Amino acid sequence: SRAMASRDFGMGDPLALATAETGLNAQILMVEDRRASAERMAASLGQHHVVTLEADPHQALLTATDHAFDAILVSLDLAGFDGLRLCSQLRSLDRTRSVPLIMLAEPHDRSRIMRGLDFGVHDYLMRPVDRNELVARVRTQVRRKRFSEVLRGAVQASMELAVTDGLTGLHNRRYLDSHLGTLFGDAIARQRPVAALILDIDRFKSINDTYGHEAGDEVLRTFAERIRLHTRGIDIVARYGGEEVVIILPEVGLPEAQLIAERIRERVEMMPFSVQRATRSVGVTVSIGVAVRDPADVSAGDMLKRADLALYRAKAAGRNRVEA
Numbered sequence: 441s442r443a444m445a446s447r448d449f450g451m452g453d454p455l456a457l458a459t460a461e462t463g464l465n466a467q468i469l470m471v472e473d474r475r476a477s478a479e480r481m482a483a484s485l486g487q488h489h490v491v492t493l494e495a496d497p498h499q500a501l502l503t504a505t506d507h508a509f510d511a512i513l514v515s516l517d518l519a520g521f522d523g524l525r526l527c528s529q530l531r532s533l534d535r536t537r538s539v540p541l542i543m544l545a546e547p548h549d550r551s552r553i554m555r556g557l558d559f560g561v562h563d564y565l566m567r568p569v570d571r572n573e574l575v576a577r578v579r580t581q582v583r584r585k586r587f588s589e590v591l592r593g594a595v596q597a598s599m600e601l602a603v604t605d606g607l608t609g610l611h612n613r614r615y616l617d618s619h620l621g622t623l624f625g626d627a628i629a630r631q632r633p634v635a636a637l638i639l640d641i642d643r644f645k646s647i648n649d650t651y652g653h654e655a656g657d658e659v660l661r662t663f664a665e666r667i668r669l670h671t672r673g674i675d676i677v678a679r680y681g682g683e684e685v686v687i688i689l690p691e692v693g694l695p696e697a698q699l700i701a702e703r704i705r706e707r708v709e710m711m712p713f714s715v716q717r718a719t720r721s722v723g724v725t726v727s728i729g730v731a732v733r734d735p736a737d738v739s740a741g742d743m744l745k746r747a748d749l750a751l752y753r754a755k756a757a758g759r760n761r762v763e764a
């Protein structure tokens with residue numbers, strides 16, 4: 441679920457990973473058609489990594505896109521084939537773009553080495569290849585790749601955290617604010633319907649007062665889980681305030697929005713909320729204000745204001761009801 445994804449980064453501690461011995465046990469592809477040279481290099485690298493040998497550049501391209509390699513070594517002087525072209529293909533394909541590339545070159549290859557480095561090949565080794573240098577350069581590239589993967593994961597996780605509510609796993613208000621404008625503008629431009637629901641748990645303060653704040657938190661989590669069951673992937677579901685949730689339903693008109701709201705209201709009322717501290721399950725109800733986009737609306741704020749007024753009427757009319 442979204443809540444789990446935001447809490448478990450799925451990658452351990454980035455700093456611990458970065459400082460650990462990360463340059464080992466890599467999957468290495470070596471594209472080399474000189475047999476003796478290939479076997480010598482494979483033997484050196486094989487002490488630390490798993491090495492796949494390919495003599496044929498066309499087959500090498502298929503192998504490279506089929507498997508997840510941590511580094512690829514390419515001979516620039518393959519028989520009847522420009523190894524630089526293979527490098528350029530590997531740099532342009534989505535599947536292999538981020539895999540470190542190392543060219544195996546001859547001293548006369550200098551200008552091609554420069555071209556390769558220019559379009560993003562990461563490193564090169566000059567023949568005759570020194571085995572220690574080979575092992576060291578491959579390890580450096582593998583480390584670099586793994587570290588950037590850790591960073592990318594950390595950036596994604598923190599970006600997700602910034603738009604996710606920590607308690608419920610729903611989106612937060614910041615997310616709603618940054619997406620609703622575009623969504624609503626799009627609905628205006630295409631003259632499509634869009635609906636807003638504002639949900640507010642009834643007498644939530646008394647749940648806190650009776651069972652404690654922890655119990656209130658549990659109710660909020662369960663409440664969010666149930667709402668998720670009744671919404672689609674394209675809907676925006678955001679925790680708006682303490683015990684208020686806003687749901688934006690693209691492509692949904694008034695009758696359907698009322699039906700959806702009514703279904704959520706019923707589900708909240710019918711299903712018991714079990715709470716650690718309470719001996720019996722806690723009765724929870726919700727009031728919901730519904731509004732749809734009006735042709736006169738200038739912004740999503742106009743629609744939300746009407747939903748809020750409808751919510752106010754639902755509360756005034758006795759709670760546990762839907763008003764539009």
Ligand code: GH3
Nearest residue numbers: 640641642643644645646648653654656657682683
């Ligand atoms: P009404 O039916 O009019 O909505 O009554 P209410 O008690 O739900 O309304 P009110 O807005 O007065 O109270 C909301 C309460 O929600 C007050 C606040 O302490 C509580 N609250 C807000 N955020 C949280 C939270 O994250 N956890 C818990 N446990 N309580 C929260």
Ligand code: MG
Nearest residue numbers: 640682683684
């Ligand atoms: Mg409230």
Ligand code: MG
Nearest residue numbers: 640641643644
């Ligand atoms: Mg209130």
Ligand code: MG
Nearest residue numbers: 640641642644
């Ligand atoms: Mg309330």
